[in-house]
Amino acid sequence: MDRSHTFLIVGLGLLGGKYAQVLSGKGYRVTGIDTDESAVAYALEKEYICAGAARDFEALVQSADRVIFAVYPTALLEWVGRYGSLFAPGTLITDVSGVKRGVVGPVQAALPEGVEFIASHPMAGRETSGITHSAEVDFAPANFIITPTEQNTPAAIDWCRDLARALGFARISVLSPAEHDRMIGYVSQLCHAIAVCLMCASDNTELARYTGDSFRDLTRIARINDKMWAELFLWNKDNLIGEIDMFSASLAELRARLADGDRAGLEEMFRLSTKRREAFDKK
Amino acid sequence: MDRSHTFLIVGLGLLGGKYAQVLSGKGYRVTGIDTDESAVAYALEKEYICAGAARDFEALVQSADRVIFAVYPTALLEWVGRYGSLFAPGTLITDVSGVKRGVVGPVQAALPEGVEFIASHPMAGRETSGITHSAEVDFAPANFIITPTEQNTPAAIDWCRDLARALGFARISVLSPAEHDRMIGYVSQLCHAIAVCLMCASDNTELARYTGDSFRDLTRIARINDKMWAELFLWNKDNLIGEIDMFSASLAELRARLADGDRAGLEEMFRLSTKRREAFDKK
Numbered sequence: 001m002d003r004s005h006t007f008l009i010v011g012l013g014l015l016g017g018k019y020a021q022v023l024s025g026k027g028y029r030v031t032g033i034d035t036d037e038s039a040v041a042y043a044l045e046k047e048y049i050c051a052g053a054a055r056d057f058e059a060l061v062q063s064a065d066r067v068i069f070a071v072y073p074t075a076l077l078e079w080v081g082r083y084g085s086l087f088a089p090g091t092l093i094t095d096v097s098g099v100k101r102g103v104v105g106p107v108q109a110a111l112p113e114g115v116e117f118i119a120s121h122p123m124a125g126r127e128t129s130g131i132t133h134s135a136e137v138d139f140a141p142a143n144f145i146i147t148p149t150e151q152n153t154p155a156a157i158d159w160c161r162d163l164a165r166a167l168g169f170a171r172i173s174v175l176s177p178a179e180h181d182r183m184i185g186y187v188s189q190l191c192h193a194i195a196v197c198l199m200c201a202s203d204n205t206e207l208a209r210y211t212g213d214s215f216r217d218l219t220r221i222a223r224i225n226d227k228m229w230a231e232l233f234l235w236n237k238d239n240l241i242g243e244i245d246m247f248s249a250s251l252a253e254l255r256a257r258l259a260d261g262d263r264a265g266l267e268e269m270f271r272l273s274t275k276r277r278e279a280f281d282k283k
Numbered sequence: 284m285d286r287s288h289t290f291l292i293v294g295l296g297l298l299g300g301k302y303a304q305v306l307s308g309k310g311y312r313v314t315g316i317d318t319d320e321s322a323v324a325y326a327l328e329k330e331y332i333c334a335g336a337a338r339d340f341e342a343l344v345q346s347a348d349r350v351i352f353a354v355y356p357t358a359l360l361e362w363v364g365r366y367g368s369l370f371a372p373g374t375l376i377t378d379v380s381g382v383k384r385g386v387v388g389p390v391q392a393a394l395p396e397g398v399e400f401i402a403s404h405p406m407a408g409r410e411t412s413g414i415t416h417s418a419e420v421d422f423a424p425a426n427f428i429i430t431p432t433e434q435n436t437p438a439a440i441d442w443c444r445d446l447a448r449a450l451g452f453a454r455i456s457v458l459s460p461a462e463h464d465r466m467i468g469y470v471s472q473l474c475h476a477i478a479v480c481l482m483c484a485s486d487n488t489e490l491a492r493y494t495g496d497s498f499r500d501l502t503r504i505a506r507i508n509d510k511m512w513a514e515l516f517l518w519n520k521d522n523l524i525g526e527i528d529m530f531s532a533s534l535a536e537l538r539a540r541l542a543d544g545d546r547a548g549l550e551e552m553f554r555l556s557t558k559r560r561e562a563f564d565k566k
Contacts, residue, residue: 123495143493171492186487187498194477194501197533199556201526204469208563209454210426212406215470215563217500218477222560226553230546237541243484244538248531250480255527258520263513270509273482277505280491280498 001162003027008064009049010079012039015096015122016070017134020048022167031064033057039131048134061086066159069095072231073103080110089114092159096122098184098228099235100147100177108151118156121145121180122169123188127223144169147177185239190247192229193240195222284445286310291347292332293362295322298379298405299353300417303331305450314347316340322414331417344369349442352378355514356386363393372397375442379405381467381511382518383430383460391434401439404428404463405452406471410506427452430460468522473530475512476523478505 007023009016012034020043024030032049034040040052053060061067061083069076076095087093093115097103104119111117124142126133144164148157157174164172175183199222233240257265290306292299295317303326307313315332317323323335336343344350344366352359359378370376376398380386387402394400407425409416427447431440440457447455458466482505516523540548 123493142495145493173493183490183493186485187490187494190481191497191501193534193537194481196552196556197530197537198473198477199559200536200552201529201533202469203559205559205562207466207470210406210428210456210466211470211563212408212425214474214504217503218474219560219563220500221497222556224553224557226550226557229553230549233541233549234544234546237544241538241541244534244541246484247480248534248538250484251476251527251531254476254480254483255524255531258516258524258527261517261520263517266513266516267509269479269483270507270512273479273505274507274509276482276486276488277502279488280494280502 001028001159001166003029005029005066006031006064007066007068008032008060010034010067010069011071011075012036012043012049012052012131013070014126014129014131014133014137015124016068017043017048017131018124018137018139019068019070019096019167021046021134022139024048024050026166028166031060033060042131048131058083058086062088065091067091067093069093069097072228073097073099073235074231076103077106077110080107084111084115087112087115091115092156093117094120094160094163096120098125098188098232100180102235104147104149104177108149116151116153116156118152118160119147119149119177120160120164121147121184122164122167124169127221127225129225129228139168139170141170144172145180145183146172146174147180148174149177181236182239185236185243189233189236189240190243192221192224193233193244194247195219196224198222284311284442284449286312288312288349289314289347290349290351291315291343293317293350293352294354294358295319295326295332295335295414296353297409297412297414297416297420298407299351300326300331300414301407301420301422302351302353302379302450304329304417305422307331307333309449311449314343316343325414331414341366341369345371348374350374350376352376352380355511356380356382356518357514359386360389360393363390367394367398370395370398374398375439376400377403377443377446379403381408381471381515383463385518387430387432387460391432399434399436399439401435401443402430402432402460403443403447404430404467405447405450407452410504410508412508412511422451422453424453427455428463429455429457430463431457432460464519465522468519468526472516472519472523473526475504475507476516476527477530478502479507481505 007030009020009032012032032052037054043049108117146160290313292303292315295315303313315335320337326332391400429443
């Protein structure tokens with residue numbers, strides 16, 4: 001990527017802070033804004049950004065030509081509706097949102113002519129949040145998904161791919177917003193829903209001393225940022241409900257075989273799960 | 284433990300092999316039997332045991348005074364019914380079974396006068412099976428649960444605790460068979476049922492390239508020994524069905540809040556799961 005550009009990070013939280021840290025560390029000029037003054041102060045102090053503001057940020061917006069939105073989807077839509085006209089023509093914008101349908105089209109429609117939004121999703125979440133934890137985020141083993149629409153230019157997609165490479169992601173993929181949301185409903189959201197429900201089902205905290213790796217691995221993601229995940233679930237409601245229904249049907253089938261004492265039927269499910277799980281090891 | 288005793292391992296699989304390996308390594312005299320001649324040959328070749336047999340093992344049984352059953356619960360019950368009378372008075376016996384009610388009482392009842400069965404469960408399973416994988420088993424971070432009944436003597440419980448220490452387990456607990464089975468239904472069996480159903484629900488193996496740590500952690504245990512886990516599930520059917528029902532009710536509640544667009548209700552579940560999960564970190 002061209003080092004003459006100025007990156008603006010909108011939202012200096014866990015991921016916004018990490019983007020700022022990595023890009024500044026690579027010699028890019030990075031500025032940042034956040035409604036929380038202490039996040040801006042932290043980013044300045046750590047030299048994640050060279051300039052920042054919590055208000056009166058119009059000049060920062062106008063002087064940036066590469067922008068990364070690292071805020072929740074609802075905040076992204078609101079922000080673009082309110083300040084989108086400030087962007088200079090030629091500005092390229094991406095985001096970090098974990099859901100894409102319902103976000104990408106409206107953002108693209110709200111931006112002025114000549115300003116391009118190319119959506120992407122860095123799959124590098126953690127159980128923590130906030131810029132003070134940014135340094136713990138590791139992009140090296142993670143997936144980066146670019147989700148273009150018909151409105152996007154090849155040049156913008158290339159820039160987004162270059163950005164992902166500069167950030168150090170392991171694998172970069174291109175999916176449509178719809179494909180992305182279906183995928184994320186299964187590999188991420190359904191897993192989080194299950195982990196949450198394992199904890200909510202009953203208060204078994206007295207059993208903590210007996211747990212082994214299986215249980216702890218399964219429930220690690222039950223520590224969850226409540227505001228962000230409510231957003232992600234609600235924006236992808238249809239896909240996630242579909243996944244929950246398919247999973248629940250499978251669990252009901254296992255329960256029925258168990259209740260019937262159907263040993264062969266249980267063994268059949270175990271062999272199928274073993275076979276399918278092998279595909280997820282080979283990568 | 285007294286090194287004048289001879290340990291007999293009945294069942295030279297993953298765990299039986301590991302018990303033999305560790306005890307032989309510590310200077311105990313260990314013999315072993317298994318219906319599979321190649322497992323016996325492997326144990327002899329690796330010096331996990333100093334004598335072994337796949338048949339005509341009466342002399343080995345009669346000359347042992349400390350016995351560990353490392354076979355499935357059904358096989359344990361059959362074996363004791365058939366050969367239990369061979370044990371010499373004073374013999375102490377334990378097992379490795381992952382379920383206890385329904386096993387411990389009948390085994391105790393089937394043994395001759397003066398032969399004591401003190402049940403225990405080393406919580407150190409793996410996705411692999413067979414003695415050729417025994418060396419990979421690690422007892423150091425694992426729990427060891429002793430499940431005495433009213434038939435057991437303090438001396439036998441002490442011996443079982445000494446055995447667990449010699450094997451190197453991190454934590455040793457004493458629970459009744461009923462408490463054990465309730466605990467294992469939640470911390471282990473429900474987790475395995477969920478992982479299996481995540482794989483059986485639909486064929487999403489094409490999504491493997493997009494998965495991150497959360498998904499892989501959640502489904503690691505979907506690679507499962509079909510025969511053993513059908514046994515474990517069926518022997519603990521009532522507890523596991525109860526756990527599945529509580530979990531399913533929680534998932535149905537989450538689904539309902541999602542379908543209703545109930546943001547506050549989802550956030551409430553996420554805060555509860557986060558709070559409860561913290562208890563499982565502190566250990």
